[in-house]
Amino acid sequence: MSKVRQQLSDVRLVRGDLLDQGSLISAVERVQPDEVYNLAAISYVPMSWSQAELTGEVTGLGVLRVLEAIRVCSGISASRTPGRGQIRFYQASSSEMFGQVRESPQTEGTAFHPRSPYGVAKVYGHFLTQNYRESYGMYAVSGILFNHESPRRGAEFVSRKVSLAAAKIKLGLDRQLRLGNLSASRDWGFAGDYVRAMQLMLVQEQPEDYVIGTGVTHTVQSLVERAFEVAGLNWRDHVVCDAAFIRPAEVDQLCADASKARQRLGWEPATKFEDLVTMMVESDLELLSAPGGLADDSFGHDVW
Numbered sequence: 001m002s003k004v005r006q007q008l009s010d011v012r013l014v015r016g017d018l019l020d021q022g023s024l025i026s027a028v029e030r031v032q033p034d035e036v037y038n039l040a041a042i043s044y045v046p047m048s049w050s051q052a053e054l055t056g057e058v059t060g061l062g063v064l065r066v067l068e069a070i071r072v073c074s075g076i077s078a079s080r081t082p083g084r085g086q087i088r089f090y091q092a093s094s095s096e097m098f099g100q101v102r103e104s105p106q107t108e109g110t111a112f113h114p115r116s117p118y119g120v121a122k123v124y125g126h127f128l129t130q131n132y133r134e135s136y137g138m139y140a141v142s143g144i145l146f147n148h149e150s151p152r153r154g155a156e157f158v159s160r161k162v163s164l165a166a167a168k169i170k171l172g173l174d175r176q177l178r179l180g181n182l183s184a185s186r187d188w189g190f191a192g193d194y195v196r197a198m199q200l201m202l203v204q205e206q207p208e209d210y211v212i213g214t215g216v217t218h219t220v221q222s223l224v225e226r227a228f229e230v231a232g233l234n235w236r237d238h239v240v241c242d243a244a245f246i247r248p249a250e251v252d253q254l255c256a257d258a259s260k261a262r263q264r265l266g267w268e269p270a271t272k273f274e275d276l277v278t279m280m281v282e283s284d285l286e287l288l289s290a291p292g293g294l295a296d297d298s299f300g301h302d303v304w
């Protein structure tokens with residue numbers, strides 16, 4: 001049995017729905033966890049304009065429901081009677097909360113100015129996590145994570161859309177890549193490095209929030225240039241700008257100052273942008289070259 005299969009067979013799935021308070025209480029009661037990581041959300045920013053209410057329910061109020069499930073199952077009453085033991089809670093906050101940035105790079109103290117219903121919902125979840133920490137003494141923290149990518153990234157996000165397109169064009173399976181704003185900049189890191197940071201945040205003496213990012217920012221165009229270079233292609237021969245992918249309000253530039261995480265958690269990103277893009281393009285070339293590699297028809301389709 002492969003290592004991944006072995007690990008998956010150790011995983012027990014328990015049903016729960018962020019829209020259903022009772023299901024979350026049942027899940028926490030049943031599992032009796034030491035740690036809860038809330039990574040669930042409607043996370044694709046453009047979808048948050050077309051389904052703004054659902055985004056508020058899932059990405060925003062969903063955080064309230066998880067925190068309430070932990071509070072109730074820990075026996076913490078609304079008047080703050082001490083509970084049984086402590087379930088530690090991690091909330092996936094997002095650099096999208098900085099939106100139209102007030103300063104650069106962004107730290108834990110930078111004011112928020114979200115630019116999408118998604119960003120607004122994340123700000124609600126962020127402050128609610130802080131509020132439960134202050135109101136109930138819960139070990140509840142937010143990681144303000146900047147964009148983190150890997151070969152497992154969904155095909156609707158720009159990094160994977162680009163790596164898949166470069167691989168498809170290289171293999172003669174496609175000819176063109178249609179993109180929106182090429183001049184937006186993001187601080188892209190490797191998801192594996194960021195998961196390490198999440199775990200570190202839950203094993204500290206004091207619960208605190210942390211910014212996690214590389215401190216280096218690149219434009220979408222440089223992402224495209226790098227991906228096509230890895231595939232041995234000239235991006236200018238294939239990339240077309242399409243207004244359909246321009247957002248109603250854009251986050252122009254994000255760049256993390258993760259000094260606090262470096263000093264207090266001893267966390268450093270291990271993967272550079274160039275290596276991340278190379279890893280993604282090579283993985284997609286391998287995937288698409290394998291028999292049945294194109295079986296998943298969702299590859300390369302933007303869900304707008």
Ligand code: G4F
Nearest residue numbers: 043045094095096146147156157158159179180181184245
């Ligand atoms: O890859 P993206 O869709 O990621 P975005 O919007 O920055 O959000 C991601 O990172 C956040 C962390 O900061 C998470 F909270 C969030 O859940 C998600 O994981 O877009 C990145 C940039 C944007 O500026 C977008 O306008 O790429 C630009 N872009 C240009 N053309 C495109 C495209 N994005 C997508 N998805 N598709 C395009 O064709």
